[in-house]
Amino acid sequence: MTAAQPKREPQRDAERTRAEVLAVATEVFAESGYSGARVDEIAERTRTTKRMIYYYFGGKEQLYLAVLENAYRGIRDAEQKLQVDHVDPVEAMRRLAELTFDHHLDHQDFIRLVSIENIHRGEYISRLDSLRTLSQPATSLLDDLLARGRAQGAFRTDVDALDVHIVISSYCVFQVANRHTFGFLFGVDFTELGHRAHLRRMIGDVVVGWLVNR
Numbered sequence: 001m002t003a004a005q006p007k008r009e010p011q012r013d014a015e016r017t018r019a020e021v022l023a024v025a026t027e028v029f030a031e032s033g034y035s036g037a038r039v040d041e042i043a044e045r046t047r048t049t050k051r052m053i054y055y056y057f058g059g060k061e062q063l064y065l066a067v068l069e070n071a072y073r074g075i076r077d078a079e080q081k082l083q084v085d086h087v088d089p090v091e092a093m094r095r096l097a098e099l100t101f102d103h104h105l106d107h108q109d110f111i112r113l114v115s116i117e118n119i120h121r122g123e124y125i126s127r128l129d130s131l132r133t134l135s136q137p138a139t140s141l142l143d144d145l146l147a148r149g150r151a152q153g154a155f156r157t158d159v160d161a162l163d164v165h166i167v168i169s170s171y172c173v174f175q176v177a178n179r180h181t182f183g184f185l186f187g188v189d190f191t192e193l194g195h196r197a198h199l200r201r202m203i204g205d206v207v208v209g210w211l212v213n214r
Contacts, residue, residue: 018056020046026067030109033116034064034124065128068117071110072131078103079138089149093211094204096141097168101200104172105190111176138165149211156213164207171203 024045028037039060043050057063082099084092104111117125125131142161149155174182179190189195 014056017046017048017052021048021053021056021063022067022070025063026071026109026113029064029067030112030116034060034120037064039063061124065124068113068125069128069130069134071107071113072134074107074110075100075103076134076137079141082141084145089145089152090154090208090212093145093149093164094208096145097203097207098200100168101172101175101203104176105196108176111173114173115177146211150213154213155211159211164211167210168203168207171206175199 021042025037025042028042028045032038037060039050039053042063043053046053053063057066078099079096082092082096084095087095117123139161142164146155146159146161146164150157175190183189190199
């Protein structure tokens with residue numbers, strides 16, 4: 001080990017430090033964007049040093065890419081934990097829509113990161129080929145629910161998994177991305193518990209109402 005290298009931590013401590021850095025970096029990048037975020041600030045807010053952050057992640061860009069990947073992994077992991085194999089497909093689709101709604105409102109930094117990436121035309125996310133593979137289970141789950149629903153004669157046949165994903169995602173992203181402007185213009189607070197519950201039911205109603213074969 002050279003003098004320039006930080007001292008290695010035990011594996012458990014290293015994993016904890018890395019997770020802490022990712023959590024704080026997510027907040028900082030979501031608040032300030034890539035160009036505005038400072039690794040010094042991330043180091044100050046964690047129990048580590050700037051040199052250690054570079055040791056774990058390689059640099060600011062690599063840290064930002066790790067934050068993006070981790071943020072997308074969060075919603076995919078939540079979807080895969082949804083146990084709906086033996087649930088009526090109509091009810092399962094409602095649960096998936098509501099789970100997505102909850103995740104987006106509970107992880108608003110994720111939406112801010114997505115918005116920043118879109119402002120910059122996906123400059124960094126386009127370097128993460130791993131996210132294409134990571135996103136496949138989302139449409140696979142929807143494909144399965146649609147297939148089961150159609151087999152029962154419950155779902156229409158002229159939409160696909162990506163269509164459903166767009167409807168659910170766009171509604172849920174709106175709650176965060178437009179919270180302040182929409183709230184100011186129309187005097188609503190998306191975070192108020194009663195209103196949040198209403199909006200949560202609404203996305204389930206919208207998706208099921210749209211998909212049910214009439």
